[in-house]
Amino acid sequence: MPPVVLTGEHYMTGDEAIAEGAIAAGCRFFGGYPITPATEVAERMAHRLPGVGGVFIQMEDEIAAMASIIGASCAGVKAMTSTSGPGFSLMMENLGLAAITETPCVVVNVQRAGPSTGLPTQGAQGDMMQARWGSHGDYSLIALAPSTAQEAFHETIRAFNLAEKYRVPVLVMTDEVVGHMSERVVIPEASKLNVIERVKARGRKDRYRPFEPGENGVPPMAAAGEGYCVHVTGLTHDERGYPVMTAECQESMQTRLFAKIERNLDDIALTRGFFLDDAEIVLVSYGVSVRTCRAAMEEARALGYKVGLLQLLTVWPFPEEAVRALAGRVKAFITVEINLGQISLEVERLAAGLAPCFLAGHCGGTLISPDAVVEAVKRALKPGGKQ
Amino acid sequence: MAQTAKKQDQTTGGFEHHPLDDLLRTDRIPHIWCPGCGIGPTFSATLRGILASGVDLGSTVMVSGIGCSGRAAGYVKLDSYHTTHGRAIPFATGMKLANPKLNVVVFSGDGDLFAIGGNHFIHAARRNMDLTVICVNNLNYGMTGGQAAATTPHMAKTTTTPKGNPERPFNLPLLAFAAGATFVARWTVLHGRDLMESVQAAMTRRGFSFIEVLAPCPINYGRRNKELPLVTLRNYQVNTIIKNEASPAELAASGSGPIVLGRFVDENRESFLSQYDKTYRPQLAPAGKE
Known part of the structure; x- marks a missing residue:
């Protein structure tokens, strides 16, 4: 029987890395429903969970999948489901139940282009506002956005830790490209992983x-x-x-x-900065588009543009301070995301007029090319550059 | 002494201790159910059945959906979960699978379990999921003021079928049986003892158990269908026959003949958990037979 934590070097997809991260974090219940491009998370969990004493069940729809993980978590077991756009929409009502009942759980959304059935096999980042506001009523939750298979592993563990610590649903908002791409994932020894358990009731x-x-x-x-x-x-x-x-x-x-x-x-809103110290233009990005940005940043720097990158590992709650701190001293922000402007609205809100804000985005189905981002940098630096 | 008795009269209506007090959140009483409602007697027979079954109350959970019957979870003094509309069964499924030691009872209404939640019901029955599902069937949506449900008799009047219901209702025991439930019974609120015994039996068996309870809703259903509260109860008495093991196909609850009550199905088939453990977790499966 394979060990609980698959310590060692692997070549695996982002979807598989999410499943391994979940198991390493102590997830022992998965209620799922097949959907491209998230199916591989469920398949891996179906294969792996019983061997570590957990349960996998394929439910009749995503509504049931979401309800089942809340029930499992209320029974004291760390629980997860995974889906993509159409299924994510079906999960929204029960996501609100998890929020109001403060039930820890993790929901993975491997995003594809929408709306509706859209482009099932092609990536996008169009569910970011739905992630924040998709269930009715006013509530708060946490959403993370890994950009590599390695991050998918670690961020899934962090998702469980935050869910348990704050008794809140946590979303892992990845995308088709990260989900389906195979790359190197290094899984540390179990003892090197930080795994947090919920605070249990005690006393009379x-x-x-x-x-x-x-x-x-x-x-x-x-x-x-x-x-x-x-x-x-x-x-x-x-x-x-x-x-x-x-x-x-x-x-x-x-x-x-x-x-x-x-x-x-301070504990939740995690970001990573690249070349921010001297940056005049800051790219703000998350998920797979971070990879675009890293290539674009190199290209732009080779052309002499002082470009930095703010990677949002946590997207919700929005890392306000990170943007606010830069707003007074940079020439412009460019948000890079595969949609027509969602997180860019948050960046604009926090830049609060102190720096012009641009969007390098498109409708989904392909990645944003580094060239498109470099072009956006040039546009932003042109006097009177149009936002 | 007389003074103490008088004090008790004011607070408890003269009764020192009701036999079900230990199973009630008495600090939440009075409840929201209307005078003449059938949920109270169903709830009380359910609690008596749970007590009689001898299951450990500390590991017994009640899960409800939304609606009048869904409020039962808020009155029972067990671990209790009042979930979203139609989703009590998948919630309960997750709970049972996460901790198989729990006895999980789903207590909800016909609208919740069979319209919005119908898909979950048939799949839980198909899987022979280890749950006890009790449905208070009052033939309409009571909480929202009396709209047509998937159980409303043909041509019955509700606020959304003002000239009569053009649709035909589900035969719930047939649906449960066809979907794969291994225990199926139907009673009315007038058959408290039979109902209690069915709950008792359901609590101590594995697999998916379903009990339909016909219950009056005089305020919303009876009123619009010229059915006085006592007439409904009288119907339960004179227009029913008890036929254990009757074929579920003959069990339509509305129509010309008498309504058939009884314990229709009690079949021994491997439950989801036992099948899952045997197939996937032999390390956890108990030796020997179920």
Whole structure:
């Protein structure tokens, strides 16, 4: 039987690396549904999970898949599903259930071009705003965006860690290219991986209040069957978990749901900078487009343009400080993403007029070419360059 | 002494302790159900069945969807989960598979389980998933004010079928049986003891158990169909026959003949978990037979 953590050097796809990251992070339940280009995550989990004592089940649709992982997590087991655009849309209602019930879980979206059935086998990054706002109502969550198979492995572990630590659904927003591309992945020894477990309920069972905030504003969690006799509902609820249909309760509950994320941005909002120290033009990107940017940056620097790159490993909550800190001293931001402008709107918001903002994007189906980004750099530096 | 008794009268209606108090979140009473509603008796028979089965209450979970019946999870003093509309079964599926030691009961209404949740029901039955599903069938959507459901009889009036329902309803036991449920029963709220015994039996067996409970909704369904509350109950008494092991094909709940009640299916077939463990996790499967 293969070990839990496949320590060593591998040649695997991003989808497979996500599955291995999940297993290394302690995921032991996967409820899935086939969809291109995310199917390989489910296939790998079907193959791997039973050997490590976990369960894989192929559900009847993505609605059921999402519901099943919330149920599994409420039973105390780390749980994940994976999908792409159409399935992601079907998961939205229960994503809200995970948010309001503060149930840790991980949802992988291997993005393809949409809307609707779109281009099932071709990549895009068009679900980024849906990731943030896709379920109805106001809530906060976390979304990460790996750009390589290696990052897919590590970021999936980080996704589980954040989900457990903050009791929140965490999205891994990758894309068809990263998902299907095979490349080198180095998996460290199990002891070198940082794996976080949720804070469990402790103390007197009759005094436990399931939604009373503990450290960081996150309530310790009791699983079904642990004797705490919890009630968990998608209705607005008080600290006992009981429904309370008042504006006051809505405010106190929702304020905390936001605060536990927004107050911990330092821990959650991870970015990487490349050549930012002397950069006059900063490319802002995430997921597969980061690879475009790294090539474009080299090309542009060879031409004498001072270009840097801000890679968003965390996309939601948006790493506001990272953009804000640069806004006063750069000549322009260029957001590079495979859509017609989603995260670019956030960059614009945080640049707050201090630096002009450009978009290098297109409708999906192919990657953005480094040349297109270099052209955008030239445009941005031209006096009166059009945004 | 007299003073103490009087105090009790005010707070508990004269009863010191109801036999089901230990299974109720008494701090959430009064409940939201209307006078004459059939959910209360179904809920109470369910709780008595759970108690009688002798299962460990600490590992027993109730999962509900949305609607009047969905509120049951909020009143039961067990680990209880009030989920999204139609999705109690897949939620419960994840819970059971993540911790097979749990006894998972899904308690919800006909609209929740058979319209929006119909797909999940048939697939859980097909898999013989280790769940007990109890459906309060009041023939309409009560919570939203009485709209047509997938169980509303042909030509019955609801707010969305003002001239009568042009559709025909599901025969729930037939649907459950055809999809693969290994335990299927139907009772009315008037058959509390039979219902309790079916719940008791369902709790101690593996695989997918389904119990339909015909329940009155005088406020929303009865009123629009000129059916007084006592007439509904009278129908349950005189217009029903008990026929255990009846063929599910003969079980349409509306039509000319009497409504057939009973325990129709009780079949021993390997459940999902036992089949999964045997096939994929031999290291976890218990030796010997199920």
